[in-house]
Amino acid sequence: MESLRLDALEAERAELERKLGEGAASGDRAQFAELGRRLARIGEIIDVAHEAGQAQADATAAKDLFDASDGDDAVDAAEMLDAAIARAAELDERLKVLLLPQDPNDERDVIVEIQGAEGGEEANIWARDLFEMYRAYASAQSGWSLELLGSQDSDMGGFTNVAFAVRGRDVWRSLKHEGGPHRVQRVPVTESQGRVHTSSATVSVLPEAEEVDIEIDPNDLVIDTFRSSGPGGQSVNTTDSAVRITHKPTGVVVSMQDEKSQLQNRAKAMRVLRARLLQLQQEAHAAEVAAHKRDQVRGGGRSEKIRTYNFKENRVTDHRVGLTIYKLDRVLAGELDEIIDALASAERAEQLAAAVADGGG
Numbered sequence: 001m002e003s004l005r006l007d008a009l010e011a012e013r014a015e016l017e018r019k020l021g022e023g024a025a026s027g028d029r030a031q032f033a034e035l036g037r038r039l040a041r042i043g044e045i046i047d048v049a050h051e052a053g054q055a056q057a058d059a060t061a062a063k064d065l066f067d068a069s070d071g072d073d074a075v076d077a078a079e080m081l082d083a084a085i086a087r088a089a090e091l092d093e094r095l096k097v098l099l100l101p102q103d104p105n106d107e108r109d110v111i112v113e114i115q116g117a118e119g120g121e122e123a124n125i126w127a128r129d130l131f132e133m134y135r136a137y138a139s140a141q142s143g144w145s146l147e148l149l150g151s152q153d154s155d156m157g158g159f160t161n162v163a164f165a166v167r168g169r170d171v172w173r174s175l176k177h178e179g180g181p182h183r184v185q186r187v188p189v190t191e192s193q194g195r196v197h198t199s200s201a202t203v204s205v206l207p208e209a210e211e212v213d214i215e216i217d218p219n220d221l222v223i224d225t226f227r228s229s230g231p232g233g234q235s236v237n238t239t240d241s242a243v244r245i246t247h248k249p250t251g252v253v254v255s256m257q258d259e260k261s262q263l264q265n266r267a268k269a270m271r272v273l274r275a276r277l278l279q280l281q282q283e284a285h286a287a288e289v290a291a292h293k294r295d296q297v298r299g300g301g302r303s304e305k306i307r308t309y310n311f312k313e314n315r316v317t318d319h320r321v322g323l324t325i326y327k328l329d330r331v332l333a334g335e336l337d338e339i340i341d342a343l344a345s346a347e348r349a350e351q352l353a354a355a356v357a358d359g360g361g
Helices: 003-026 029-067 071-098 121-139 171-178 262-291 328-332 337-359
Strands: 110-116 145-153 159-167 180-186 197-207 221-226 242-247 252-256 307-310 315-318 323-325
Touching (some): 003 029, 071 337, 110 121, 110 262, 121 145, 121 180, 121 197, 121 328, 145 252, 145 262, 159 171, 171 197, 171 337, 197 262, 242 262, 252 262, 307 328, 315 328, 315 337
Antiparallel strands (some): 110 159, 110 197, 145 159, 180 197, 221 242, 242 252, 307 315, 315 323
């Protein structure tokens, strides 16, 4: 890493430490948290840069020792040289990744929405299966929590739609690639002839927005109340506790009915509305940047059918990275790490390639 760039990071770290002291004195918790996150990231980059520099020096020393050795000593020196070169390469790669532009949503929690799509009632049942998959995955992660925001049951125990929030470290980084159509191939409970059907449900993963991120003019909202309904449309509440909020400028509509309190349903609907508006804002910005940039590192678009779950073959295929694994039962039980890691690796590779291309002119 260039000494000038490292010096600049060292200077920024000192400035952040100074501001953190002021932030603690002022009691501004939001600013204190933001400065702390930036300081941690800068500190990690500096630490890895120093380690990489030392590893390179160790590799140079090992090369000198190897050049001066013979016989059995040369064999030992060669092993030391190989280990030193491997260590230097590992740290250099890690440093390159740390220096990539940070996703602005990396520190955010997420809101996930799942809807039954093609396949009628089987699609709704599949939507519930996907919800259970993500709930199991979240419960297995240290420090994560999942909060059900709202759902609409279908006639046979599925979900026509379900929304939930996930909180914890790296939730956006882990779940952001889950958005898109998830296709299932299996014999549905609605099938009497034993034939395999193909159905799908759509997953939307939204970065959760704070009130300061998205300013919403109350005059832009149309708020309707109605009675909660269950499968088949029957009323399940005697009061108008369900809430539907329409954002007039964008046409975004959010409904919530799980809570018995109208105020609680309204608060949850506003959380989902802010998340959707933040996503629209970020997608508009990404489109504007892409219009002036040859290669977009991260696109917001979703290709049709991101993943297929085949029950007969116990197979899961992620079409974006060409990954196929034969343990669908374990994936549906929440073991998503192999898929999530493959998607994260592919994203890093694209970012590194784009960084090289930009650096090369």
